[in-house]
Amino acid sequence: MSKVTLRKKPISKGRHSLYLEIYPPIYNPVTGIMQRKQYLKLYVYNRPRNEIEKELNKETLATAEYIRAQRQIDLQSQKYDFVSESKMKSNFLDFFEEQAAKRKNCYNWTMSVRYFKSFFGPKIAFTELNESLCEEYADYLLSGPALGRSKIRIKKNTAVAYFGRFRLTLQAAYKKRYLPNDLGSIIENITPQETHRPFLFMEELERMGNAFCPNPIVKRAGLFSAMTGFRYSDIETLVWKEIHGCEGNYYILYSQEKTENAEYYPVSDETIKLLGKRGAPDSKVFEGLKYDQTVTSLKKWLSNAGIEKHFTFHGFRHTFATLQIAAGTDIYTVSKLLGHKDIKTTQIYAKIVDSLKKEASEKIKINVFNIGESIKSIQ
Missing domain, CATH: 1.10.150 (DNA polymerase; domain 1)
Structure with missing residues (x-):
């Protein structure tokens, strides 16, 4: 039962300060703490010396009692937010x-x-x-x-x-x-450790597309992830009613499994072709997809494509992000497509692309023993 009581607190010059004692305490959105006392900034004389001070006490106490009664009503009607014991x-x-x-x-x-x-x-x-x-x-x-x-x-x-x-x-x-x-x-989150994010180059992705995979559903799901950046959890739960539009204007409306954010995602006609024949609205697009089968099938699929690298299903998402940035897609657009809340997460892929560019620039080397003579001969 909520209760508001009028209390007095002695202060200087023979006066008392009036405050409300609230039980249970109410939450103060300004300070961010639970508040048990509410000072009214009203004062009464402890020992009134004349009729004026007596009348002032009477009016002040009446005002304080009115505020107390109003707070009591507010609490009982749950107008004031508080945490119950x-x-x-x-x-x-x-x-x-x-x-x-x-x-x-x-x-x-x-x-x-x-x-x-x-x-x-x-x-x-x-x-x-x-x-x-x-x-x-x-x-x-x-x-x-x-x-x-x-x-x-x-x-x-x-x-x-x-x-x-x-x-x-x-x-x-x-x-x-x-x-x-x-x-x-x-509280602060634990700072994540920057890790290596394996991905496929475009040529490797094309080889995967042409290679045999023991499980056709895994192949379609993997290529779909590389084309969209979808996580495995979002692919596994994707249903046909979430896919909308027509040729040249397809899009997906879904809720991300990890972030629970509602997303609008445009997709190409080529990506839609990977999905196969449309099923019932509530049926899964990748019906029968199981993660344990994905692990074994992916290993054989990579081998058939002649790719020797440690690569998991999540690598298809890394592939999408890396290839998009390498192709010149704005990092903010890529971040939005991936559903990242913080662009710092997306910047990791930009660092990968930058390192690849630096590596490529160092592959061309010219052995010139006397650079000064070479320039002179050109002039």
Whole structure:
């Protein structure tokens, strides 16, 4: 039950300051903290010395009581936002698992929950969450062993992914009023480690297109990813009703599995041809696509194309980004097509292209023993 009580606080010159004591505390959007007291900037005399001071006290107290009653009504009608005590005492892990369940068995979400459980245990109240504990969890991910493998640590970028899901959950908890502070935005994410991003050159991609793949669905899905930059998760869940338009003006309307952002994506006629015969609206475009089959089929497919490099399905997305930038597509356009929230992520591909250009420029070498004589002879 919400309750607002009028209180007095002694100050100088024989006066009292009036304030409201609020239970449970309300959230102050300016300071970002829970507020139990609200000072009214109203004062009364502790011992009025004359009729004027007595009348002033009477009017001031009447004003303060009116404000108190109004605040009580506001709280009961939920006009003022506040975090209930029962919500704050509930189990954060239950909320975390609910958030993970919404992501359709997404591996990174599942593992993020498992690692937090291994760090803290099966139960932790929202009231126990603070910035220090969040930082300790980040350290745990970076230094702790992989689950079930005591001698192996998880990779730094894997820790980045797991901690990122944890931060998203904190932000969701704040929006739903389980937390008084936006911890998810306050704490910093783990800095990702820049990694090598394998991709196919255009000539290699053409060889893949002409090579035999044991699983035709994997081949169509891989080439589709190279043509669009779609992630495996988005390809696996793509349904026919998300593909719109006609020849010369095809586009896809879908929600990204990773970012949950609604996307409008224009595609070429050549890309649409990869999809084959159109199916029922709610049926999957790549029906029967399984990730474990993708791994084995891709290895044989690469071999048939005469390509010897470590390459996973996600490499097709890297291929799309690298070839687009190499072809002169604006980096902001590529970033938008990839669905990146931060252009810094896309700039990694620009660095790859720049390094390739530098490497190409150094391949032409002229052995001139006396450059001065050579220039003189030309003149």
